[in-house]
Amino acid sequence: MPELPEVETIRRALAPRxxxxxxxxxxxxxxxxxxxxxxxxxxTFEAVDRRGKYLIARLDxxxxxxxxLGMTGVLRTADQRSTNDKFLRAWWHLDDGMFxxxxxxxxxxxxxxxxxxxxxxxxxxxxxxxxxxxxDFDASVFHRALNASxxxxxxxxxxxxxxxxxxNIYADEACWIARVRPQARTITKPGATRLHTAIREVLxxxxxxxxxxxxxxxxxxxxxxxxxxxxxxxxxxxxxxxxCATILRKTVLDARxxxxxxxxxxx
DNA sequence: CGCAGCGCCTGAAGGC
DNA sequence: TGCCTTCAGGCGCTGC
Numbered sequence: 001m002p003e004l005p006e007v008e009t010i011r012r013a014l015a016p017r018x019x020x021x022x023x024x025x026x027x028x029x030x031x032x033x034x035x036x037x038x039x040x041x042x043x044t045f046e047a048v049d050r051r052g053k054y055l056i057a058r059l060d061x062x063x064x065x066x067x068x069l070g071m072t073g074v075l076r077t078a079d080q081r082s083t084n085d086k087f088l089r090a091w092w093h094l095d096d097g098m099f100x101x102x103x104x105x106x107x108x109x110x111x112x113x114x115x116x117x118x119x120x121x122x123x124x125x126x127x128x129x130x131x132x133x134x135x136d137f138d139a140s141v142f143h144r145a146l147n148a149s150x151x152x153x154x155x156x157x158x159x160x161x162x163x164x165x166x167x168n169i170y171a172d173e174a175c176w177i178a179r180v181r182p183q184a185r186t187i188t189k190p191g192a193t194r195l196h197t198a199i200r201e202v203l204x205x206x207x208x209x210x211x212x213x214x215x216x217x218x219x220x221x222x223x224x225x226x227x228x229x230x231x232x233x234x235x236x237x238x239x240x241x242x243x244c245a246t247i248l249r250k251t252v253l254d255a256r257x258x259x260x261x262x263x264x265x266x267x
Numbered sequence: 268c269g270c271a272g273c274g275c276c277t278g279a280a281g282g283c
Numbered sequence: 284t285g286c287c288t289t290c291a292g293g294c295g296c297t298g299c
Contacts, residue, residue, distance in 0.1 A: 087277095158293080
């Protein structure tokens with residue numbers, strides 16, 4: 001499940017391969033989630049940016065190609081268009097002969113072409129919180145945002161509103177590092193400050209390790225990330241807490257598996 | 268307008 | 284072996 005570190009890792013490898021390239025042809029799987037890809041024919045890539053988990057390629061046609069990888073989306077290059085991938089959802093043929101392909105088993109991903117900066121038809125992107133690794137991410141604002149709602153802290157992180165780019169894995173990791181209970185509905189100022197720091201830490205570590213590969217995620221070169229070998233909390237229910245040796249517990253929060261330490265994540 | 272609840276998807280894994 | 288059930292979960296949509 002690509003979150004910010006995975007998408008940023010892909011962006012860094014993707015950008016130098018496609019910026020300056022013109023799209024000779026493009027096609028898509030017959031679903032409204034992907035057919036926008038065809039609207040990029042004839043355009044040239046000017047830049048590849050990222051907001052949260054969204055890749056945003058700026059085109060010279062004053063439009064943005066927005067790609068969300070969903071749960072199982074993979075971007076890759078090919079010399080020839082794949083004919084044996086039944087999960088190919090969109091493809092772009094570039095003027096240097098390369099094919100850029102978007103494969104996505106579960107179709108939770110999405111491709112959209114919109115006027116530059118106009119994300120109204122992508123509500124989560126439109127209302128996206130601050131970039132966690134930028135100066136826009138402020139601990140005091142974050143504290144107030146979390147306490148402005150009565151929803152669980154982790155629920156709010158996953159909503160992408162108080163901060164962008166955090167998904168289930170990095171939410172569990174950040175809450176564990178910050179000693180914040182994911183189910184808590186309020187958070188103290190020190191707790192929010194710890195969480196603010198922890199979010200930056202887990203995302204930076206994730207980028208440094210080129211992402212977390214649990215099953216489907218691959219870097220743009222097709223390799224595994226490395227961060228899955230460094231998880232402190234996610235997926236470790238039943239194992240002892242690295243900090244206090246209490247057995248980590250699993251619960252379900254908003255239909256998502258949540259792992260936490262019942263002793264040292266007090267919040 | 269915020270948000271709870273649900274549906275979308277399909278392969279892997281486990282039970283029998 | 285094979286059928287069935289459960290699980291994984293980000294996000295858009297609906298309706299209260």
